[in-house]
Amino acid sequence: MPATASPSIEQLESIARTLRTHALRAIAAANSGHPGGSLSAAEIVTALYFGGVLHHDPKNPEWPDRDRFILSKGHGVPILYAALAERGYFPVEEVMTLRQVNSRMQGHPVQGMTPGIEASTGSLGQGLSIGIGHAIAGRLNGKHFRTYVVLGDGECQEGQVWEAAMCAGNYELDTLCAIIDYNRYQLDGAVEDIQSLEPMRDKFAAFKWNVLETDGHDVQAVLEALQAAQEHRGRPTCIIAHTVKGKGVSFMEHNNEFHGKAPTSEQLQVALAQLHGSQESGVRAQGVSG
Amino acid sequence: MTTLSTVPYTLKIGRATREAYGDALLELGRKNRDVVAIDADLAKSTFSWTFGKHFPERFFNIGIQEANMVGIASGLASSGKIPFISSFAAFALCKGFDQLRMGAAYPHLNVKVAGSHGGISIGEDGVSQQSVEDVALACALPGFIVCIPADEVSMTAAVHAAAAHQGPVYLRLGRPKAAVVHEAPLDFAFGRAITVREGDALTIVANGLLVAQALVAADRLADRGIHARVLDMHTVKPIDAEALARASRETGAFVVAEEHLHYGGLGSVVAATLARTTPAPIEFVDLGDRYAESGKPDDLLRKYGMTADAIISAAESVLRRR
Ligand SMILES: Cc1ncc(C[n+]2csc(CCOP(=O)(O)OP(=O)(O)O)c2C)c(N)n1
Numbered sequence: 001m002p003a004t005a006s007p008s009i010e011q012l013e014s015i016a017r018t019l020r021t022h023a024l025r026a027i028a029a030a031n032s033g034h035p036g037g038s039l040s041a042a043e044i045v046t047a048l049y050f051g052g053v054l055h056h057d058p059k060n061p062e063w064p065d066r067d068r069f070i071l072s073k074g075h076g077v078p079i080l081y082a083a084l085a086e087r088g089y090f091p092v093e094e095v096m097t098l099r100q101v102n103s104r105m106q107g108h109p110v111q112g113m114t115p116g117i118e119a120s121t122g123s124l125g126q127g128l129s130i131g132i133g134h135a136i137a138g139r140l141n142g143k144h145f146r147t148y149v150v151l152g153d154g155e156c157q158e159g160q161v162w163e164a165a166m167c168a169g170n171y172e173l174d175t176l177c178a179i180i181d182y183n184r185y186q187l188d189g190a191v192e193d194i195q196s197l198e199p200m201r202d203k204f205a206a207f208k209w210n211v212l213e214t215d216g217h218d219v220q221a222v223l224e225a226l227q228a229a230q231e232h233r234g235r236p237t238c239i240i241a242h243t244v245k246g247k248g249v250s251f252m253e254h255n256n257e258f259h260g261k262a263p264t265s266e267q268l269q270v271a272l273a274q275l276h277g278s279q280e281s282g283v284r285a286q287g288v289s290g
Numbered sequence: 291m292t293t294l295s296t297v298p299y300t301l302k303i304g305r306a307t308r309e310a311y312g313d314a315l316l317e318l319g320r321k322n323r324d325v326v327a328i329d330a331d332l333a334k335s336t337f338s339w340t341f342g343k344h345f346p347e348r349f350f351n352i353g354i355q356e357a358n359m360v361g362i363a364s365g366l367a368s369s370g371k372i373p374f375i376s377s378f379a380a381f382a383l384c385k386g387f388d389q390l391r392m393g394a395a396y397p398h399l400n401v402k403v404a405g406s407h408g409g410i411s412i413g414e415d416g417v418s419q420q421s422v423e424d425v426a427l428a429c430a431l432p433g434f435i436v437c438i439p440a441d442e443v444s445m446t447a448a449v450h451a452a453a454a455h456q457g458p459v460y461l462r463l464g465r466p467k468a469a470v471v472h473e474a475p476l477d478f479a480f481g482r483a484i485t486v487r488e489g490d491a492l493t494i495v496a497n498g499l500l501v502a503q504a505l506v507a508a509d510r511l512a513d514r515g516i517h518a519r520v521l522d523m524h525t526v527k528p529i530d531a532e533a534l535a536r537a538s539r540e541t542g543a544f545v546v547a548e549e550h551l552h553y554g555g556l557g558s559v560v561a562a563t564l565a566r567t568t569p570a571p572i573e574f575v576d577l578g579d580r581y582a583e584s585g586k587p588d589d590l591l592r593k594y595g596m597t598a599d600a601i602i603s604a605a606e607s608v609l610r611r612r
Contacts, residue, residue, distance in 0.1 A: 030414060032413070032414035032415075033414070074418060098584075099414040099415075099416070099584045099585070100584070100585060100586075100589075101583065101584070101585030101586065101589040101590060101593055102583075102585075102593075103584065105584075106416045106417070106583060106584045107414050107415045107416035107418075107419075107584040108415065108416050108417075108418045108419070110416070110417070120417075120418065121418065122415070122416065122417075122418025122419060123380065123381060123384070123385070123418050123419075124354050125354070154331060154353065154354050155354060157331075157352075157353035157354040157355050158354050158355055159355060159357060159358065186331050186353070186354065187331045187332060187334075187335075187354075188329075188331050188332070188333050188334055188339075188351055191353075194331060194351055194352075194353045195352055195353030195354075195355070
């Protein structure tokens with residue numbers, strides 16, 4: 001199934017707000033989860049799932065020609081569940097059972113359990129290698145699908161990420177695209193204070209990647225980077241998406257307390273008001289189909 | 291309905307064993323300047339930060355790189371330091387396993403590994419963060435001491451014992467607050483089980499959170515006139531073979547309860563030990579041969595059968611086999 005015609009940038013921005021709303025509601029209902037790293041990835045996920053980038057079929061999640069999406073930073077999965085639900089993989093109400101016993105909405109992505117989830121992640125550092133496997137399989141089978149992997153910046157401290165980077169560069173896997181949610185925080189604090197990754201751009205370039213940098217909250221810019229990645233031949237592309245942890249909710253932005261803590265119900269109300277204000281009902285009525 | 295937080299009125303809920311680990315590590319750091327701590331971006335969760343904020347020059351939060359952490363510990367130990375390294379048990383053991391094998395077990399170095407959030411009682415995060423194979427993996431490392439303390443009192447003692455011991459040690463820490471089953475000061479030694487309840491009808495061998503559940507089960511069995519002995523088998527390796535043989539002769543039946551996969555944990559070690567000394571029927575309370583899922587700790591322990599209720603059913607079946 002080809003990607004459907006993309007909605008306007010304005011519509012995409014409103015979709016990102018809707019996804020944030022679902023993710024925060026689910027995390028608050030579970031009283032457990034990772035708001036910060038879910039919110040920072042909202043525009044990235046929106047661009048991929050609603051901006052006409054991913055070719056996929058919610059009615060046929062196993063479609064062999066589908067583009068692959070792997071959330072390597074698995075703790076950000078609430079924003080992905082929100083996107084998959086709005087895309088029709090499962091009902092939005094199901095997202096609200098996040099992290100509860102007997103739910104398919106596991107705390108981290110589980111392959112084979114939840115439709116649309118391509119890899120079991122949550123132990124950081126493994127998704128890019130899995131992406132390489134898909135890209136190689138595609139090449140061997142003469143398929144033209146693309147593989148997208150979203151990583152956290154803290155996650156890039158894992159050695160396996162660099163083994164994978166070396167491998168993908170050497171194998172010239174131009175159907176592979178890594179997107180780094182570069183929000184500058186990890187669990188215990190700022191990435192720069194704990195174990196600096198800089199210069200990140202030079203690192204990936206040295207491993208023979210095409211490297212792009214973009215504002216990860218500017219949907220238009222993210223879409224342009226994804227387009228450039230698609231057109232690039234001979235090298236995998238790494239998009240360093242500069243983001244803000246907790247983006248969209250004033251008291252979560254740049255506040256790493258919300259790395260792995262759910263908002264209280266009062267905080268949730270404030271957050272939802274900030275995200276949608278009076279437009280919320282309008283946005284929901286418009287929906288995100290298309 | 292028995293839950294994690296349902297313990298007899300005689301037991302009070304204490305600190306989580308991870309919190310006790312941090313406090314004990316700090317105390318150790320004050321006494322011994324060779325103690326160095328490393329964490330892999332979970333310092334606030336493992337409570338190694340309790341040490342870290344007092345001894346910044348001896349604390350390294352190296353980021354999300356568990357294999358590197360184990361390797362660094364190997365070098366530190368080789369140069370005379372006493373490294374205590376911590377992360378979630380799932381990552382320390384699974385991601386650092388070859389490094390533990392080559393860099394700690396094989397050269398028999400003084401590396402202390404603290405694996406936090408052991409078992410499924412970590413809850414909502416789900417399988418990727420639930421360590422259910424760490425005891426099997428640690429027991430597979432020759433020369434390692436493998437210890438799963440039940441409460442803050444035994445955890446404190448275990449941290450000091452780990453520092454005093456020459457050689458590699460694995461300690462499993464838990465996320466939830468744990469019922470206090472021991473009294474301080476505790477006479478504690480690795481490899482020596484603690485009898486927390488006397489009895490002659492059967493023996494419940496448990497460690498970690500399951501010790502409190504075993505006590506709840508023993509209370510309820512006692513109401514029916516069945517007096518179960520309860521052993522806190524905090525050390526899985528080396529196992530207290532003598533306490534097991536004595537229990538076998540005196541009680542003749544066992545239930546082994548642990549928050550771990552069936553294969554390779556306390557149950558396997560108890561069975562292998564008894565087979566050689568004093569065979570007796572055994573029933574097992576554990577996760578079985580499967581992964582769990584996300585959910586509240588109590589919901590999960592109930593669904594996957596690691597509660598006092600499960601221990602009571604196991605006791606009933608083992609008594610039928612005696
Ligand atoms: C191998 C591994 N080690 C540790 C953790 C615990 N953990 C969960 S999230 C996280 C921080 C991740 O930081 P980053 O990748 O920057 O994600 P973000 O800031 O976007 O949430 C850590 C250490 C884990 N999930 N996996």
